[in-house]
Amino acid sequence: MASAAETIKDNSPEDAASVVVRFAGDSGDGMQLTGGQFTLSTALAGNDLATFPDFPAEIRAPQGTLFGVSAFQIHFGSRAIRTAGDEPDVLVAMNPAALKTNVDDLRNGGLIIADSGAFGERNLSKAGYIENPLEDGSLAKWQLLSLDMTEMTLEAVKPFGLGNKEALRCKNMWTLGLTLWMFDRKRKPIIDWLNAKFAKKPEIAEANIAALNAGHAYGETAELGYAFQPRHVDAAPAEPGLYRTVTGAEAISLGLLAGAKLADLPMFFGGYPITPASAILHHLSRLKQFGVTTFQAEDEIAAIGAAIGASYAGSLGVTSSSGPGIALKGEAMGLAIMTELPLVIVNSQRGGPSTGLPTKTEQSDLYQAVYGRNGDAPMPVLAVRSPSDAFDCAIEACRIATRFMTPVMLLTDGYIANAAEPWKMPDVNAFKPFPVKHYEEVPAEGEHFNPYSRDEKLARPWVRPGTPGLMHRIGGIEKASNSGNIDYSPENHQEMTDIRAQKILNVADDIPEQEIDLGDGSETLAVVGWGSTYGPIHQAVTRARHRGQSVAQIHLRHIWPLPRNLGDLLRGFDKILVPEMNKGQLKTVLRDQYLVDAKPLNKVSGQPFRISEIEAAITEHLDG
Amino acid sequence: MNDMTPVKTTLKDWVTDQEVRWCPGCGDYAILKAVQRTMPDLGADPANTVFVSGIGCSSRFPYYMETYGFHTIHGRAPTIATGLKLANPELDVWLVTGDGDGLSIGGNHMLHLLRRNVDCQVLLFNNEIYGLTKGQYSPTSRTGTSSPSTPFGSVDRPVNPCAFALGSGARFVARGIDVNKNLSNTFKAAYNHKGTAFIEIFQNCIVYNEDVFADFTNKKTAAETQIWLEHGEPLLFANGTKGLALDREHPEHLKPIVVDVVDGDWQAAGVLRHDQTNHALAYMLVEMPFGEYPMALGTVYDDPRPTFNQVLTKQREEVSAGKPADLQALIEHGQTWTVEEDGPEL
Numbered sequence: 001m002a003s004a005a006e007t008i009k010d011n012s013p014e015d016a017a018s019v020v021v022r023f024a025g026d027s028g029d030g031m032q033l034t035g036g037q038f039t040l041s042t043a044l045a046g047n048d049l050a051t052f053p054d055f056p057a058e059i060r061a062p063q064g065t066l067f068g069v070s071a072f073q074i075h076f077g078s079r080a081i082r083t084a085g086d087e088p089d090v091l092v093a094m095n096p097a098a099l100k101t102n103v104d105d106l107r108n109g110g111l112i113i114a115d116s117g118a119f120g121e122r123n124l125s126k127a128g129y130i131e132n133p134l135e136d137g138s139l140a141k142w143q144l145l146s147l148d149m150t151e152m153t154l155e156a157v158k159p160f161g162l163g164n165k166e167a168l169r170c171k172n173m174w175t176l177g178l179t180l181w182m183f184d185r186k187r188k189p190i191i192d193w194l195n196a197k198f199a200k201k202p203e204i205a206e207a208n209i210a211a212l213n214a215g216h217a218y219g220e221t222a223e224l225g226y227a228f229q230p231r232h233v234d235a236a237p238a239e240p241g242l243y244r245t246v247t248g249a250e251a252i253s254l255g256l257l258a259g260a261k262l263a264d265l266p267m268f269f270g271g272y273p274i275t276p277a278s279a280i281l282h283h284l285s286r287l288k289q290f291g292v293t294t295f296q297a298e299d300e301i302a303a304i305g306a307a308i309g310a311s312y313a314g315s316l317g318v319t320s321s322s323g324p325g326i327a328l329k330g331e332a333m334g335l336a337i338m339t340e341l342p343l344v345i346v347n348s349q350r351g352g353p354s355t356g357l358p359t360k361t362e363q364s365d366l367y368q369a370v371y372g373r374n375g376d377a378p379m380p381v382l383a384v385r386s387p388s389d390a391f392d393c394a395i396e397a398c399r400i401a402t403r404f405m406t407p408v409m410l411l412t413d414g415y416i417a418n419a420a421e422p423w424k425m426p427d428v429n430a431f432k433p434f435p436v437k438h439y440e441e442v443p444a445e446g447e448h449f450n451p452y453s454r455d456e457k458l459a460r461p462w463v464r465p466g467t468p469g470l471m472h473r474i475g476g477i478e479k480a481s482n483s484g485n486i487d488y489s490p491e492n493h494q495e496m497t498d499i500r501a502q503k504i505l506n507v508a509d510d511i512p513e514q515e516i517d518l519g520d521g522s523e524t525l526a527v528v529g530w531g532s533t534y535g536p537i538h539q540a541v542t543r544a545r546h547r548g549q550s551v552a553q554i555h556l557r558h559i560w561p562l563p564r565n566l567g568d569l570l571r572g573f574d575k576i577l578v579p580e581m582n583k584g585q586l587k588t589v590l591r592d593q594y595l596v597d598a599k600p601l602n603k604v605s606g607q608p609f610r611i612s613e614i615e616a617a618i619t620e621h622l623d624g
Numbered sequence: 625m626n627d628m629t630p631v632k633t634t635l636k637d638w639v640t641d642q643e644v645r646w647c648p649g650c651g652d653y654a655i656l657k658a659v660q661r662t663m664p665d666l667g668a669d670p671a672n673t674v675f676v677s678g679i680g681c682s683s684r685f686p687y688y689m690e691t692y693g694f695h696t697i698h699g700r701a702p703t704i705a706t707g708l709k710l711a712n713p714e715l716d717v718w719l720v721t722g723d724g725d726g727l728s729i730g731g732n733h734m735l736h737l738l739r740r741n742v743d744c745q746v747l748l749f750n751n752e753i754y755g756l757t758k759g760q761y762s763p764t765s766r767t768g769t770s771s772p773s774t775p776f777g778s779v780d781r782p783v784n785p786c787a788f789a790l791g792s793g794a795r796f797v798a799r800g801i802d803v804n805k806n807l808s809n810t811f812k813a814a815y816n817h818k819g820t821a822f823i824e825i826f827q828n829c830i831v832y833n834e835d836v837f838a839d840f841t842n843k844k845t846a847a848e849t850q851i852w853l854e855h856g857e858p859l860l861f862a863n864g865t866k867g868l869a870l871d872r873e874h875p876e877h878l879k880p881i882v883v884d885v886v887d888g889d890w891q892a893a894g895v896l897r898h899d900q901t902n903h904a905l906a907y908m909l910v911e912m913p914f915g916e917y918p919m920a921l922g923t924v925y926d927d928p929r930p931t932f933n934q935v936l937t938k939q940r941e942e943v944s945a946g947k948p949a950d951l952q953a954l955i956e957h958g959q960t961w962t963v964e965e966d967g968p969e970l
Contacts, residue, residue: 044961189959235963244960254955261951268711289944290951293710293936297703298736305696305703305733309676312694312704313711335697425960428952448641465692465708465715468671473640473687475695476679485642486687 018077019233020085021179024102025094027061027070030172035072037176037193039420041185042076043245046235049076050535052084052608053418057275057358064126069101078234082535084419086610090182092175094118094149096127103139111143113178115171117150147218149174156214160207170211177215183233187216239424246423248387248416249279252346255394256280257290258428259344260316262395263402264435267292268310269318270303275358276414277322277348300328304345308332311341312474314438314464316398320346322414323365324355330373333407337377337500339474340452340460342401342408344394349413349531351606360606361415363531364582369409370560370589376497378504380404381560384412385534388423393557399434400507405459411559413581415608416532438462442469451484452496457510458503505561514563518542519552525622526573528598530556530586533579533609540614551618559586567594577601577621579614628714630667637670638663640690651802651827652681655749656688658807659718665808666815673716676705678725681756682749682827685720699730702737702746706932709742713933716815717744723764724754727783731763738792740932741819745811748785748822749802751829752836759832771832786910786924789822790903796821797906797925801841802828806852806922813923819931840919853909853922855900858890861918867895868909868917880908882917901927 021038025031032053042049052073061068075085087107093099095118103112119132133139134146153174157167173194180187191209198205246254260267269292271281285294293310297303300321307317321329326347336343349365351357365372369381380400384390393410401408439461443449451472452460463470472484480487481495518541519526529537534555541553554569556562570576570590576598578587584600591598601617603609638660646652663673673691677683679698686693692715696704705719719737726734726748737746753771754760761771761778764785768777789797796817800807802825814821826837840849851861851868859868867890869883883893899905906925912918 040959044959046961046963238963240963240965242956242960242962244956244958254951257951257954266711268707270707287954288940289947290949290954293940295707295710297706298732301700302703302706302733302736305700306707306710308696309694309704309707309709310711311707313708313715315711317707331697332700339694424963425955428955464712465674466672466712471670471691471693473693473695475686475693476697477695 017079017233018075018081018085019090019183020073020075020088021090021092022071022073022088022102022105023092023175024069024071024098025172026063026098027056027058027068028063029070029094030169031070031072031094034172034176035074036420037190038179038185039074039245040193041180041189042074042183043243043422044189045185045233046238047076047078047233048081048236048238048422049074049245049420050081050084051075051420052415054607055359064095064097064123066097066101066127069098071098071102076233078236080236082538083611084535084608086612092179094171094175096123096129096133099133100127100129103142106142108141109143111145112139113145113147113175115149115175116146117148149215152214152218153211156210157207160203160210162203162207166204167207170208173208173211174215177212177217178219180212181216181219187212238422241424243422243424245420246387247279247418247420248384248390248412249276249348249418250283251387251390251423252384252394252410252412253280253283253287255391256284256318256344256398257287257292258391258431259395259398260292261290261428262431262433262435263316263398264433265314265316265402267318268307268315269294269320270297270305270307270310271295271320272297272300272303272325274300274322274325276350276417277320277325277346279417280320280346280348300325301332304329304332304343307343308336308339308341311336311343312339312465314462316342316344316402318344318346320348322348322350322358323352323368326365326368327372333379334373334375334377335476336407337373337379338476338478340405342405342462344397344401345407345409347409347411348417349411351604357606359414361413361532361608362581362604362606363411363413363533364585364604365411366530366559366582366585366589369411376501378501379560380406380408380504380507380558382408382410382557383531383559384410384416385531385555385557387416387419387421389557390416391423391426395431396557400510402436403434403459403510404457404503404507405462406504411531413532436462438464438467439470440467448483450482452479452481454499457506458499508558508561508564511558511563513565514554514556514569516569517553517555518545521552521569521572523552523573524550525575525577525618526552526554526570527577527579527614527618528554528556528570528586528590529579530559533581536609536611536614537579539611540618543611543615544618549618549622551622556586559589562589562593570594570596570598575599575621577617579603579609579617581609628669628672631669633664633668633670635660635664638690640688642687644688645684646681647831649830650681651751651829652685652749654802655747655807655825655827656685659689659747659811662808662811666812668716668815672714673718674708675718675720676701676708677720678722678730679756680722680725680754681829682720682722682747683725699725699728699733701725702730702733705744706737706740706742709744709933710936713743713937719744719746721746721748723748723750723752723762723785727785727788728763734788735792738789738794738820738822741793741795741929743819743931743933744821745814746820746822748824749827750785750824751827751833752782753829753833755829755832784910785824786822787907789824790906790910790925794822794925795819795927795929796923797910798823798923799826799910799919799921800824801826801837801921803841804921810922813926817926818928840914849914849918851918851920853898853900853920853924855898855923855926857898858895859898860885860890860895864888864890867893869894869896880912880917900925903927
């Protein structure tokens with residue numbers, strides 16, 4: 001009989017150097033924590049990885065229900081990993097609801113590890129099972145490892161005298177222990193983490209460690225009925241350097257700090273709690289020693305209003321939200337555009353419209369970012385492609401905002417915000433500084449300072465209130481280009497509207513030309529994407545190219561203005577395919593800007609693309 | 625206000641070259657003049673002063689002050705003023721708003737500005753009408769106000785700006801009248817108060833709501849209809865012949881009454897002294913229905929507490945003490961691993 005670990009990879013469509021594991025349980029079962037710690041141990045083992053946390057909007061949904069299931073998927077391996085994986089090889093199911101909602105995603109022949117202790121009548125009925133699936137043979141196309149983890153956890157933590165509820169909370173550590181054994185991972189980092197986390201409650205720390213060790217020991221010693229051997233996944237090849245894991249929200253927070261430092265400005269961050277953007281507010285709130293002021297405002301409008309006020313005072317104003325909150329900020333963005341003040345607006349997109357799917361991912365705010373304001377209100381828009389890319393993008397957003405005196409929108413999404421990946425830590429000193437010098441030149445006697453005078457890129461001077469001799473008034477009402485006074489005249493409004501548009505178009509001269517990620521431009525089909533679809537597109541195009549298909553990948557960071565050479569680049573391909581987690585928003589912009597026949601591939605299920613979905617579309621468009 | 629050294633200026637240092645565009649006869653002119661006249665007395669520095677406004681007739685104010693000025697968007701001036709003051713606490717920040725801007729579309733922001741106690745002066749021009757949009761009733765319009773949007777009279781109850789401010793946690797609340805010379809003193813008291821200083825100014829809109837306040841602003845009857853509050857002084861009006869007292873005949877009810885004062889013996893009449901640190905008294909004074917009672921004017925309440933900008937700065941200093949601002953170390957924080965040069969090939 002083949003070892004289980006080998007069996008796991010039998011018939012796998014993925015290459016054998018990688019494994020996909022999904023942990024699924026009740027939203028109170030600690031699955032995100034388990035996944036997070038497994039991620040850490042995997043990163044420390046030198047594997048490349050990508051994760052996909054998928055949790056319900058409810059904090060504690062009723063126990064045992066289908067909609068209360070929380071899952072965490074990790075894809076890791078000894079080669080470059082770009083996605084969280086299509087189909088799990090291993091599913092850890094902590095209860096019947098978790099099994100029911102996740103098992104159909106499991107690859108044929110994949111392994112189910114289920115906690116039989118949680119498959120009582122009550123939980124079975126809540127999940128809609130009439131018979132116990134662990135016993136009725138309905139899971140025959142998969143391998144099943146049914147263990148009473150509940151009982152074994154309670155047994156392991158007995159010496160610590162915890163109550164039943166607290167004891168059961170250690171179940172996730174038992175599971176983690178078993179999984180660590182399966183993939184030959186070290187327990188020490190987890191033990192260190194538990195000791196630090198529960199420093200004030202040592203008995204809880206010890207109980208969790210006991211559960212972790214018990215799960216690990218179970219794997220090592222138990223007679224599982226067949227040869228179940230741990231599998232070692234080799235370290236992935238990676239550029240030499242110092243690594244850590246990072247989520248998109250962390251990387252954006254660090255990037256904003258770096259951007260403010262490179263601009264030599266204090267940062268003011270105005271936010272209002274909203275999923276999935278709050279993580280950025282949380283991160284920055286702890287970092288006051290970096291000169292960042294964080295302000296939890298009374299609403300989204302106040303958050304951006306205060307950030308604009310701070311920018312007016314000479315700081316780098318930043319605000320952050322998700323789709324519905326960004327909509328509320330719309331009028332204030334117009335004010336920042338009209339008064340030409342620098343501002344960074346981070347949009348962690350989620351499923352919409354309205355409240356939509358707060359905890360699920362989507363990239364459907366591109367129209368809102370590029371077009372979503374009253375009046376002709378152009379604004380640069382950047383999109384983050386991965387957690388580690390978020391750091392560089394945040395710096396770039398700060399640079400453009402301060403150089404061009406404009407608000408800039410930085411698009412990320414719920415997937416990037418929560419997902420973790422290994423990050424080769426950047427050297428902050430390697431980034432070119434872009435220090436801001438506020439304008440202080442006092443005009444000659446009898447002359448007036450014009451706040452709307454401009455430099456060669458059409459940026460206006462940034463004067464801090466408090467500067468002697470430069471008192472002036474700005475506002476949302478149209479101003480004369482030659483004086484800054486209120487001016488409603490037709491010629492002036494035309495001129496100012498043209499200037500505002502041209503200033504933003506000038507950003508295109510200040511950003512790199514678009515490069516082709518995969519290919520050389522001679523291919524038939526270009527797959528053009530933006531944002532977090534980078535991973536699945538990259539994998540799909542790589543595989544297609546290995547099969548000999550004539551396909552290239554182009555992935556945009558700059559959504560507005562678009563890179564100067566993009567039109568020529570796109571016209572060099574016979575066909576263009578634009579996969580997006582929306583109904584075709586970038587596709588519309590590309591068609592509008594370049595009159596090219598960009599074809600959409602759309603998915604709005606709240607889940608990232610599968611590689612196979614994009615591969616199928618590539619084949620279809622090449623054959624079609 | 626801030627603690628900067630006083631600067632010598634004259635009225636004309638505070639006047640811009642901009643043509644003032646309010647309707648001739650508008651109460652805003654008098655308020656503008658009063659502000660410009662008060663500034664030199666405060667020793668304020670034009671370069672260190674910022675006027676922030678929202679939208680409405682009153683919100684054009686910054687264009688006429690030779691200071692820094694930000695004419696923002698409807699209702700949001702408190703948010704911009706908050707960010708401005710937090711980013712540079714050294715600035716003198718004045719906020720100019722109206723009854724619609726400050727209490728309708730921006731009511732939520734006003735509540736939080738007052739609750740947080742951001743150090744700034746709020747001048748709320750109350751004319752009980754939407755002027756710039758041509759005369760619709762406002763949140764302070766009295767029930768029954770006939771307007772283009774309420775041709776049969778408004779049916780909802782108005783908000784009382786000073787009661788709103790007190791309820792929101794304001795530590796300085798005052799009332800003034802556009803054309804009254806006492807306005808300047810009220811501005812000084814507001815400026816000298818550290819924290820949000822809220823001033824409701826009754827402002828006459830001569831086009832859409834003329835003389836709506838005439839019952840108590842009419843100079844001929846002012847002595848009978850106005851009571852000017854002075855901290856520590858008895859609550860007297862009608863040239864000292866009347867005063868405010870508690871109803872002693874019904875001691876089980878807390879209720880103010882108007883009493884006659886004979887021969888200036890206000891103690892005998894049981895007249896209360898004004899205590900500007902007494903929150904309950906402040907409520908009573910701003911809630912007294914006009915007619916039965918005079919209109920209470922001047923500083924109603926003044927009891928400072930640490931400001932938002934002070935406590936925020938203090939916290940930042942305390943939690944940052946001894947923590948190096950090393951960004952590279954922050955990036956490299958946590959569990960890390962090194963990939964060696966001789967690792968597997970890419």
